[in-house]
Amino acid sequence: MTNSTSKEQDTHPLTSSFERYLQDKGKGRGGDGGNYRRNAERELQRFVEWAAGDRGDDDWTGIVPNDAEREPAFEDIDERTFREYARHLAGDRGLKQNTVQTYYAYISAWCGWCVNEGYLEAHYTQRASATAPLPEDDGRKPGDQQAWTPEQRHELTRHVDEQARDAVEAYTTLPADTTSPDKQRARYKALKATRDRAFVYLIAYTAVRVGELLRDPNDPRRRGVRWEDLNLEDGSMDVYRKKQQWDAASLPDPVTHPLKQYRKMLKPPTDRWPVFPTFDQRTLGTLVQEELADRGHQPAAIEDRRDEFVCDLLLALEDDIRPQSITTDGARSMLRRLTDDAGVDVDHPRHEYLAPHGGRRGMGEVLVRSFGYTVAARYLDNSEEMVRERYSHIEAGELGDVATEALNEIDG
Structure with a gap:
């Protein structure tokens, strides 16, 4: 040719x-x-x-x-x-x-x-x-078919744990004479670090689909989970499922502490705030200007108000200007950044980072191996037939072990 x-x-x-x-x-x-x-x-x-x-x-x-x-x-x-x-x-x-x-x-x-x-x-x-x-x-x-391995899950969660711990400690131990801008910068850094950790833990341990957590620009029903959808004491979260209805998802113990610390740092003005609001500066800047203008503020007053804060997210929190949730694309960008920052080695032909569906599939592997297909299907919000099909390699391996044991007994 x-x-x-x-x-x-x-x-x-x-x-x-x-x-x-x-x-x-x-x-x-x-x-x-x-x-x-x-x-x-x-x-x-x-x-x-x-x-x-x-x-x-x-x-x-x-x-x-x-x-x-x-x-x-x-x-x-x-x-x-x-x-x-x-x-x-x-x-x-x-x-x-x-x-x-x-x-x-x-x-x-x-x-x-x-x-x-x-x-x-x-x-x-x-x-x-x-x-x-x-x-x-x-x-x-x-x-x-990417599935986070236990080692990858550990590396990523350890990284976000360290980032959150260091950022929160730096913010909460600031000297009394720290200037307001420096306090705001430290808070923003702690906010971002605790946000990252809460999101990673949700993806790693709940097996909830990322589209059930965050906003889909093409589907107004998927506006992203809000704090009112979470019950951290009971360990549950209401999500809009793939089957087009609201349902309760489990929040296992490893997830609740990161969420609680993140909420303590975020201090959402109301429970109607998204759990994962956008941090995009351009989007927030436009939102703040439009909302303050709608409230009767003049352009000069709006700029003066914005100048009081190092970023528009902190102003939005202070004045209860509720932003939208981040999108699924935003979540993937976050996980790309965190995978690189954590130095996690990912060998996959299409996904060079720990993708959201890989966290769900990795949790499915754990559940099938530990509790069987029926329990895993309930947790994954799938039919048992589908779970058996997607995780058939586990059953094949187990049957191979059974066959080996049977042959050993005969040969013995």
């Missing part, structure tokens, strides 16, 4: 993007660590070798025009390139269906990054014609 290209001196080799991409996806100083980086680097090397004609059938000559003597370049790529690569992966009889999907996902993630960075004009790997040769979904859905 060959594609037309511009003048040879104007080409941009595919490999010119690799190091920068891998640094962005890597862990540690310089982005040179992490399982995801190692796996992505391996697949990118395989892809560029294939593009150069070094992999594939004997008839495959690569994507570089026959009259050009150079390595594969971005100018050689279009959606047909990835269609051929998908066909190459699917034709490798040694690869399982989900492995083919996983290998392709690494290349797709790089392609998406290249679009954002200006190397490519379109996300060719996601086009229907490019993905058509990939094997049908075998039910395992490798790109959607």
Whole structure:
């Protein structure tokens, strides 16, 4: 397969993007660590070798025009390139269906990054014609099956615990002569840290869907949980479920203390405040100005009032200007930041951070292994049939242990 290209001196080799991409996806100083980086680097090397004609059938000559003597370049790529690569992966009889999907996902993630960075004009790997040769979904859905491991859960919760403890201590031990702006900055930092911890614990231990906790801009019924929806003494929370009705979700013991400390720091003016209000400065600035104007304040007076606070969130709390809840996209951004800050190693083809659904699935693993499918189904707000299907690998492993024990007894 060959594609037309511009003048040879104007080409941009595919490999010119690799190091920068891998640094962005890597862990540690310089982005040179992490399982995801190692796996992505391996697949990118395989892809560029294939593009150069070094992999594939004997008839495959690569994507570089026959009259050009150079390595594969971005100018050689279009959606047909990835269609051929998908066909190459699917034709490798040694690869399982989900492995083919996983290998392709690494290349797709790089392609998406290249679009954002200006190397490519379109996300060719996601086009229907490019993905058509990939094997049908075998039910395992490798790109959607992230589950937080106990080690990952521990690393993330330990990080947010430390951040919250340090921020709260710094705020509550301020000297008496601390200026008002410095007190406000310390409070805001403690607010953010306790907010982060409360959210992480909810995702990690309640198995509640993130869409049941936060606001969905496309569904007015999903306005995000409010403090009036929580009963911290009884350990329950009312959420609008996926099945389109309100229902009570459990708040296990590990979650209640982070929520109580966060509420103590937030001091919501009323219980109708969202548990997780937006912290976005631009959104809050617009909200505060509009609300104070509606209350009869003149522009100069509004600016004077805003100048009394280091951020508009603290003004909103003081004057009971109720913001909206953060959105599910905002929550994912929060977890990306916290995963990176905590240095948690995540090896997954699509999710390079601890995604919200991974917390729910990780809790499902714990419940199925400890209490069985019936209890897990009730806690996860799913049918037992669906839970058995999604966690079938657990039962398969347990049956394998039973079979091994039976064989040992016979052989003994």
